Structure formats: C-alpha cells, structure tokens
Amino acid sequence: MSKIKTHLKIGGALVLSLLVQRGAFALELDPAIFPEFTIGGRAVATVNAEAMETAGGGDEQDAKLDIGDSSLLLGFSKYLFKPGQYAYAGLGLRVAEEQRDIAQGMFLSQAYAGIGGPRYDLVMGRHRLPNTLLHFPVLREDDLLDFSVVANASSVSSAEEDQVFGNLVQAAWWWRPAWKFDAALTGRAERDVGGALGAQDFNGASIGLAYQLPTAFKVARGLRYAAVRIDQQNARAVAGLDNVAVSSLLAALSYHLNDDPESDWAADVQAIVRSGVDVASLTNPAARARAAFTSVTAALRYAHRPQLQTRWRAALLAAWQNYGDFNEANALLAGASYVYRLGSGVDVAAQYFYRRNDDVLAAALGYQSDHRVQVGLVFAFDMIFNESVAERGGLLDFEHHMGGSGPAGLGE
Amino acid sequence: MRIARLDRLDAARCAAWPAAPRDDAPAYTRRDFLRGAAVLGGGAIAAGLAMRVSSAEPLATMPVPRHDHAGGQGSMVFQSGHTMRGARTMPPGAPADDQVTYREFDMTFELVEHEVLPGVRFPVFAFNGQVPGPVFRVQENDWIKVNITNKTEEMHTIHWHGVDVIYTMDGVPMSNQDPVHPEEVFTYRFQARPAGTRFYHCHWGTPLHMMSALHGAFIIDSPDDPIRRAFPYTRDYVLMLEAFDVNMTRQGIDDLLSGMKQVNQLIARRRPSHLAHGFFRNYQEFLKAIDAGWRPPYLAGMANPAAAEIRPNFFAINGKSFPATMEHGHIKIRSGEYIRIRLINGGVFDHHMHLHGHQFWKVAEDGNPLPQPLRLNTVPVTPGKTVDIIVFGDNPGFWDFHDHKESQSRNNGVYPGGMITMLEYEDMGEVPYVPSISINQ
Incomplete structure (x- = not known):
C-alpha cells in the first residue's frame, strides 16, 4: 500500500502516461477505488393557508403553493489506505423557504468533505450547524426554527440559509458506540442590512456530549437519546449591533414510551438557555439572537406500523420561548403533524400550527397570532450505488464491533 | 420397497467400475484420516473421529423411517400466544432413541x-463459528x-443437501419445518x-445465509x-x-438483524405477526x-435492483482466498499416490476448476x-453440485489448481487471488524453483 502512495505522489505526468497506456494495469490504478455514490432528496409541495392577526389587531389571510425545503443531496464515499478509515463528501442544494428574506430561489445548503473511522469523524465545509439537538417531526425546517435552533447572532436574516447551515470544522469521537463527544469551530453567515454576505471567518465554537441508542438497535421502553451542548458565538457587528460573545446551552431528551414496534410512542423535549447580552429591541433577528432567551420544544410522536410497516405517523408539538430582558416577552406554539404513507418514500402530509405572541413580541414581529395549515405531498428518496462503505452507526459495528467501517469490509 | 430399490441401484452402479478385490483396497487408517482431515480444520477432525464407525447392522434390518408427523398441525407461527424463542424442538418422523443408535452432534448457528x-474481515453466519462449517464424516446408514x-x-435451518432424509428433517422452512428461532435448539x-x-x-x-x-x-x-476399489487413494x-x-x-x-430486533420483540411479547415476517398459511391467505393492503417486501426490492444483485468480490476455498488458501486448501501428494478431491459448490456461482500438469479422473457427481x-x-x-x-x-x-473462470481468481478485482x-x-527433494507469492499482477 505504501507503494501505491508513493506512486500517487508522482502526480500529473504519471496520470497522463496512464491515460495514454489505457491497456496497462499499473499499481497506480487501484481498482478498488471507486466511490460509493448516494443521491437523495425530497420534493415537498404543499398548499399553505395562513390566517394572521396583526400586531395592530387586523386580519390577514393568505393561501399559496409552497415548494420550499425541497432538496437534492449528492454523497460520495471511498476508503483511505488505512483499513477501517474512509472519506466522504457531500453536495446539497435546497429550495429556499417561501418566507425567505434573501433573494435566492435555490441555495447551496451543503458542500463538505470529511474523513472517519470506527470511532471518529472529522468534517469540514458548509454543513448543517450543530445548533440544535433534535429534529422534530415537522414538514419544513423553518416551522420551529424560532424555538428549536440557536439563532445566528451575526445575521439580520432569519432564513435557514443563515440559521441552519454554515461553515464548520467538526470532530467527533465515540468512546462507546452509544456515546459521542464532539467539538466544532463554526462560521455562521455574517449578513448585514442590505443582504450582502460578509466575511467567512470562524465566529463561534461548540462542544457537545450525546448518548444515542437508536430504536433499530433495541426495541424497549426507555431513554433513546440524551445530549447537552454549549454553543458560543462571537457575534459580529451588524445592524448597528456591536461585536459581542453569546453563549447558549442546549439539552435534549428522547424517550420511548412503550416497547411495541407496531405502535411506537415516543416523547422528545429540547431546551435552549442563553444568558444573552443587552439589546435595544427584538425587532431585528440578530438582536433577538443576542438577547437573553429560553425556549422549550416538545413533541409526542406516534407511528402506526402494523406488520412492522409504517402506515402513518402523527405528532403533537408544543413550544414556548421567553425573552427575559424584555419583560418576559414570550410566544407559544402548538400544533400537530400527520403523515400518511402512500408508498415507499411517498407521503401525504398535513400540518397545523398555531402561534401566539405576547404584546412585546407581537410588536417586534408584526403579528399577534398565526394559524397555519399545510397540506401536500412529499416524495423522498435515498439511493446508494456501488455500496461499499459501511456505516459506523450500523448495528454490526454498534453491537458486535465488526464489519462496521472499512474498505469493502476491511474492518480493523 | 425403498431399500430394495437402493440395493439394485448400488449393484448396477458397482458393476460399471473396474473390479477390484475387496482386500486390495488400502485400509483407511486413523493416521491417514488425520492427515487428510488436517486440511479441513479442527471441527472436521473432531466430527470425523466421532463419526467414523462402521454400522454393524446390515442395511436390510434397519428400521424404515416413519413419517408419523401429526397431520394438519402445520407451523407454530400461526398459533397465537406462542413463542419459539428458547424452545427445544424435536420434530417427528424419526425412530425413537431406543429403536436405533444415534450418533449425536451438537452444533450452533x-x-x-x-x-x-x-486484512479482509466481514460478518457472516457460520456453523460452530467457523467457515466453512465442520466436516461430517459418517458411515453409510449411520443414524x-x-x-x-x-x-x-x-x-x-439446516438442509442436508443430497441426503435422502426423512421429509420432516429436510430443513426447508415453512415447507417441512418452522425455521429455528433465536435461542431455539x-x-x-x-x-x-x-x-x-x-x-x-x-x-x-438461502442466497445470503448459504453464501x-x-x-x-x-x-x-x-x-x-x-x-476406492478402482482408485486406491490414500488421502x-x-x-x-x-x-x-x-x-x-x-x-x-x-439490515436483517436491525429488523429482527423488532420481530423478536413481537415474539417476546407473544404477539408475533406472521405478516411481519411474510408467513402465510396458504396462497389464498397471501392474496387476502x-x-x-399488506405490502410484500419484494416491491421494495423491485424499486432497488442494485440492492438485489449479488456481486461477489472474494472467492474462496474452504473459507480462504489466495494466498490464504495456503492455510486451508493446499493439497499435497506424493509420486505414485492416488488422492481424492471432493469439490463442493457452497455458493451461488459457477466454478471451473482446472488442474495444471495432470489429467485427473472425474469419478462422481x-x-x-x-x-x-x-x-x-x-x-x-455449478451451484448445488x-x-x-x-x-x-x-x-x-508445484501445480496450480484454480477456477479457470479467471474473474473469480481475483481478490476484489485484483489478480491473482480468490479461488487458487x-x-x-512432497517427495521432490531439491527443487529447481520454489513457489513464492504474487498478489498483484
């Protein structure tokens, strides 16, 4: 193998010679190097109906077709020379949410490369930020964004381009298959009034500790997930706000309420606490992301799986947020989501959310309450070609410490 | 009737072979057996020693297998409130312990x-934890x-391929037995x-488990x-x-172990759903x-033909690919010696075994x-042969013995490897050229 490495270093001239000598079968052309290729994504199309009570007491109603959050992700994986180690890359495109405040129809959500092994992972690039611990059963990313994600204190935009995704270098280490420690340097988007994107510097850091025992590994009542995370932002000066450090603490639990795989009940809860800094108002998203803040988001989930085949899933959701420095300004959200499976990856989905802001938040956000109904279709797929790179999180690795990650089964 | 027919067949078969006085056949000594069995692994040796005892009873006096399976009982999986986890199952159809003398073996999945x-390890299901499973070596008509x-x-399950067993012992799940559940004996x-x-x-x-x-x-x-009469082989x-x-x-x-977590949970709750694992009493129930609205898993398979394809990348003899075949599968011979090689296709692909420098006799199929x-x-x-x-x-x-379907004489696409x-x-004395190992040509 070292011989192969040596030859690879020879570079372009050798590649050219290989191209000329197509019939030759030299050591440089390692036939095993052919990436695993994944193409996945989903199309989400819903009819949205919204009835809003404005801060002034008026009514606004709206109905529209929404394809926001539809996405396409390309993934590639291949093995490193060292057995048990692998590399991967991903490229994701996403249709922006319909309520975006950035003039982009589609944006590059992810572009990253990483390496990993049975017990570690290192990823760098534009990626989903480590600013939430749980993904709640909602139709779209922004449905609970205000409550369940540590907001970006360096951007005046509330769009998910800036709130959910960003630059990062993240390392993770599993010292037990179910226990993970991770640390990241983050580069959240810096966007000032006017919409222009600022510098791409690192402006934050994050460390987290998580216990995760997926249902696929054990069907029993009990704790499935528990995690804590500290998120630190060195927020940049935008919209007249100063450079300032903002720290947030996240904690989450996911608990399975029964041990029946055909009728699966689970409860999730996540809390975010931010000590915050002084800001003049809550009007600007960057200001809200700096203010003292507490939120709790919870879901009760049910999956109906007769004969172990999912037919429908339903969830009740509730969320609360509070800005302690603004006379306990708060908002409540309650809702329900329902997904009925028509076929593999093809669902009919419906969701209803009601949100009520108190007067302070209503004044800042421009509305007192909001009823929102979404009904539509979801087409999702995830196809893997040339499957060869094993999952670290696979049961064989998780439970038996075998056949996990490694070239074509070449586990350590 | 069955015994008589077997006797006639044996007589006709033997007549086609060169006659050899019984006394001429070399005794198959314990030492020879051990030497031959050494290539088969520890399990083979143990099993062979235990089983290599001639039957004292002539064939005609052996009890005829009884097919006294309880009529109409069928599979346990359709009976509500049961669990087969940890059960001990001894299906009917075979003579009782006091009717015949059994040679008894304990095995595991x-x-x-x-x-x-x-450097190439991967998870497998294996008999007694070894690949291939232990070699049974028994005498004809042993119970x-x-x-x-x-x-x-x-x-x-275990299917005894090519053995004329009692049908309740044939090992075909849902055809003549229930599958052997986790922890079941x-x-x-x-x-x-x-x-x-x-x-x-x-x-x-079978495609996954047998392979x-x-x-x-x-x-x-x-x-x-x-x-043996025609060719007095010693190994x-x-x-x-x-x-x-x-x-x-x-x-x-x-994937299947992840799914079995849920299936086994249903079994543990004594609420197994036969639909969850694709069991049906009959074809009409399947249609019903x-x-x-039950969706059979092959619909998912149709949507993902790449996942259904079997593309072997390592070919092996007795569990090892070349050059590791030097551990298991290396054959030795001496000048003037007959050896017998039994080739068994334990997979689902064709193999075309070619021996250099010799014209051998194919004596049995x-x-x-x-x-x-x-x-x-x-x-x-070919498969099953x-x-x-x-x-x-x-x-x-030193002579190559290899699969001449050369694509299968490779390791993950790299020649030479695989089934070589x-x-x-052993008796060459000083040789002009000693073999070495090449694994990337």
Whole structure:
C-alpha cells in the first residue's frame, strides 16, 4: 500500500502516461477505488393557508403553493489506505423557504468533505450547524426554527440559509458506540442590512456530549437519546449591533414510551438557555439572537406500523420561548403533524400550527397570532450505488464491533 | 420397497467400475484420516473421529423411517400466544432413541467475523463459528442426530443437501419445518444415505445465509465404495468452493438483524405477526393480505435492483482466498499416490476448476459414482453440485489448481487471488524453483 502512495505522489505526468497506456494495469490504478455514490432528496409541495392577526389587531389571510425545503443531496464515499478509515463528501442544494428574506430561489445548503473511522469523524465545509439537538417531526425546517435552533447572532436574516447551515470544522469521537463527544469551530453567515454576505471567518465554537441508542438497535421502553451542548458565538457587528460573545446551552431528551414496534410512542423535549447580552429591541433577528432567551420544544410522536410497516405517523408539538430582558416577552406554539404513507418514500402530509405572541413580541414581529395549515405531498428518496462503505452507526459495528467501517469490509 | 430399490441401484452402479478385490483396497487408517482431515480444520477432525464407525447392522434390518408427523398441525407461527424463542424442538418422523443408535452432534448457528484474507474481515453466519462449517464424516446408514442451537437473532435451518432424509428433517422452512428461532435448539434426526460427497447448508434466506457462510461438507463413507476399489487413494481432501459478496453480506446482515430486533420483540411479547415476517398459511391467505393492503417486501426490492444483485468480490476455498488458501486448501501428494478431491459448490456461482500438469479422473457427481470415470483437466462445479475427482501423482512439481473462470481468481478485482490453490508434491527433494507469492499482477 505504501507503494501505491508513493506512486500517487508522482502526480500529473504519471496520470497522463496512464491515460495514454489505457491497456496497462499499473499499481497506480487501484481498482478498488471507486466511490460509493448516494443521491437523495425530497420534493415537498404543499398548499399553505395562513390566517394572521396583526400586531395592530387586523386580519390577514393568505393561501399559496409552497415548494420550499425541497432538496437534492449528492454523497460520495471511498476508503483511505488505512483499513477501517474512509472519506466522504457531500453536495446539497435546497429550495429556499417561501418566507425567505434573501433573494435566492435555490441555495447551496451543503458542500463538505470529511474523513472517519470506527470511532471518529472529522468534517469540514458548509454543513448543517450543530445548533440544535433534535429534529422534530415537522414538514419544513423553518416551522420551529424560532424555538428549536440557536439563532445566528451575526445575521439580520432569519432564513435557514443563515440559521441552519454554515461553515464548520467538526470532530467527533465515540468512546462507546452509544456515546459521542464532539467539538466544532463554526462560521455562521455574517449578513448585514442590505443582504450582502460578509466575511467567512470562524465566529463561534461548540462542544457537545450525546448518548444515542437508536430504536433499530433495541426495541424497549426507555431513554433513546440524551445530549447537552454549549454553543458560543462571537457575534459580529451588524445592524448597528456591536461585536459581542453569546453563549447558549442546549439539552435534549428522547424517550420511548412503550416497547411495541407496531405502535411506537415516543416523547422528545429540547431546551435552549442563553444568558444573552443587552439589546435595544427584538425587532431585528440578530438582536433577538443576542438577547437573553429560553425556549422549550416538545413533541409526542406516534407511528402506526402494523406488520412492522409504517402506515402513518402523527405528532403533537408544543413550544414556548421567553425573552427575559424584555419583560418576559414570550410566544407559544402548538400544533400537530400527520403523515400518511402512500408508498415507499411517498407521503401525504398535513400540518397545523398555531402561534401566539405576547404584546412585546407581537410588536417586534408584526403579528399577534398565526394559524397555519399545510397540506401536500412529499416524495423522498435515498439511493446508494456501488455500496461499499459501511456505516459506523450500523448495528454490526454498534453491537458486535465488526464489519462496521472499512474498505469493502476491511474492518480493523 | 425403498431399500430394495437402493440395493439394485448400488449393484448396477458397482458393476460399471473396474473390479477390484475387496482386500486390495488400502485400509483407511486413523493416521491417514488425520492427515487428510488436517486440511479441513479442527471441527472436521473432531466430527470425523466421532463419526467414523462402521454400522454393524446390515442395511436390510434397519428400521424404515416413519413419517408419523401429526397431520394438519402445520407451523407454530400461526398459533397465537406462542413463542419459539428458547424452545427445544424435536420434530417427528424419526425412530425413537431406543429403536436405533444415534450418533449425536451438537452444533450452533453463530454470527462471527470471518477473515477471508489477511486484512479482509466481514460478518457472516457460520456453523460452530467457523467457515466453512465442520466436516461430517459418517458411515453409510449411520443414524445421525444433530442438535443445533441458534445463537443468533436471525432464523435458520439446516438442509442436508443430497441426503435422502426423512421429509420432516429436510430443513426447508415453512415447507417441512418452522425455521429455528433465536435461542431455539432444534434436533435433526436421519439416516446417512446414500454414500458419497454431500453437504449441508442453511435454507432460510438461502442466497445470503448459504453464501455467507452457512455451509459445510457431509461425507458419507461406505466400505463398499467403488471409487476406492478402482482408485486406491490414500488421502481425501474436501474443497468447499465459495463466493463472498462482502458488501452485500455486511449490509444484508446489518439490515436483517436491525429488523429482527423488532420481530423478536413481537415474539417476546407473544404477539408475533406472521405478516411481519411474510408467513402465510396458504396462497389464498397471501392474496387476502395483499388485498387488505399488506405490502410484500419484494416491491421494495423491485424499486432497488442494485440492492438485489449479488456481486461477489472474494472467492474462496474452504473459507480462504489466495494466498490464504495456503492455510486451508493446499493439497499435497506424493509420486505414485492416488488422492481424492471432493469439490463442493457452497455458493451461488459457477466454478471451473482446472488442474495444471495432470489429467485427473472425474469419478462422481452429486456424490454418486459415475458409470465411467472421465479423464479431464478442467471440471465445472455449478451451484448445488458436488464433484469428486481422483488425481494420480505422476508429474512431480508445484501445480496450480484454480477456477479457470479467471474473474473469480481475483481478490476484489485484483489478480491473482480468490479461488487458487496448489497441488504440491512432497517427495521432490531439491527443487529447481520454489513457489513464492504474487498478489498483484
């Protein structure tokens, strides 16, 4: 193998010679190097109906077709020379949410490369930020964004381009298959009034500790997930706000309420606490992301799986947020989501959310309450070609410490 | 009636072979046996020693297997409130312990990580945790009792391929037995017949389970073996020919064990759903389930043809790919010696075994002696087949013995590798060229 490495270093001239000598079968052309290729994504199309009570007491109603959050992700994986180690890359495109405040129809959500092994992972690039611990059963990313994600204190935009995704270098280490420690340097988007994107510097850091025992590994009542995370932002000066450090603490639990795989009940809860800094108002998203803040988001989930085949899933959701420095300004959200499976990856989905802001938040956000109904279709797929790179999180690795990650089964 | 027919067949078969006085046949000594069995692994040695005892009773006096299976009872999986986890199952149809003398063996289904080649390990299901499973070596008409314990979370069976067993012992799930559940101990009882090279394999999820790697040799010896009379061989090798799709195996086992967590939970709750695992009392019930909206898993398979494809990337002899075949599968011979090589296809791909420098005799197919031996240097061994060949030591040297479907003489696409081994003369003295190892040509 070292011989192969040596030859690879020879570079372009050798590649050219290989191209000329197509019939030759030299050591440089390692036939095993052919990436695993994944193409996945989903199309989400819903009819949205919204009835809003404005801060002034008026009514606004709206109905529209929404394809926001539809996405396409390309993934590639291949093995490193060292057995048990692998590399991967991903490229994701996403249709922006319909309520975006950035003039982009589609944006590059992810572009990253990483390496990993049975017990570690290192990823760098534009990626989903480590600013939430749980993904709640909602139709779209922004449905609970205000409550369940540590907001970006360096951007005046509330769009998910800036709130959910960003630059990062993240390392993770599993010292037990179910226990993970991770640390990241983050580069959240810096966007000032006017919409222009600022510098791409690192402006934050994050460390987290998580216990995760997926249902696929054990069907029993009990704790499935528990995690804590500290998120630190060195927020940049935008919209007249100063450079300032903002720290947030996240904690989450996911608990399975029964041990029946055909009728699966689970409860999730996540809390975010931010000590915050002084800001003049809550009007600007960057200001809200700096203010003292507490939120709790919870879901009760049910999956109906007769004969172990999912037919429908339903969830009740509730969320609360509070800005302690603004006379306990708060908002409540309650809702329900329902997904009925028509076929593999093809669902009919419906969701209803009601949100009520108190007067302070209503004044800042421009509305007192909001009823929102979404009904539509979801087409999702995830196809893997040339499957060869094993999952670290696979049961064989998780439970038996075998056949996990490694070239074509070449586990350590 | 059955016994009489077997006798006639045996007589006709033997008549086609060169006559050889019984006394001329070399005794198969314990030392010879150990020497031959050494290539088969520890399990083979142990099993062979335990089983190599001639039957004292003539065939005609042996009890005829009774097919006294309780009529209409069918599978336990349709009976509500039951669990087969941890059960001890001894199906009917075989003579009681006081009617015959059984040779009894304990075996296990296990999940292990198998190293097919240095640096290449992958998970497999394996009998007794070894690949291939232990070699059975029994005498024709021995009564066999195998207690198999399922130490995995998946279901399995054992099919005794080419052995004329009682139908309740044939190991075809839902056809003549329930699959052996996790922690269950299932007992197979049957008479070892007819003589010849047979094998055994799991018949549950056969493409995956048999390939990776629930298969093993079942050799039934006979004191009246016409092949031994014609060719007084002194060593006897068993080569299990295997093809491993390590990616499919790893992914397949990972997926099914994840699913079995849920199935086994339903079983533990004594609420197994036969629809959850695709069991139906009859075809009408299957159609009814489809009408009621049950979606069979093959619909998902149709949507993902790439996942259904078996693309083996490591080919092996007795569990090892070249050059690791030097550990298991290396054949030795001396000048003037006859050796017998039993080739068993334990996978689902064709193999075309070619021996350099020799014209061997193909003497048996499917374990049954051929009317006339065929002089060959390449012999196909297709899935489900066993082929016996005799090699005579008349050309001293080191000789390749390999699958001439050369795409299968590779390791993950790199030649040479896979199904390559060597016939080595032990009595060459000083040799002009000593073999070395090349693994990337």
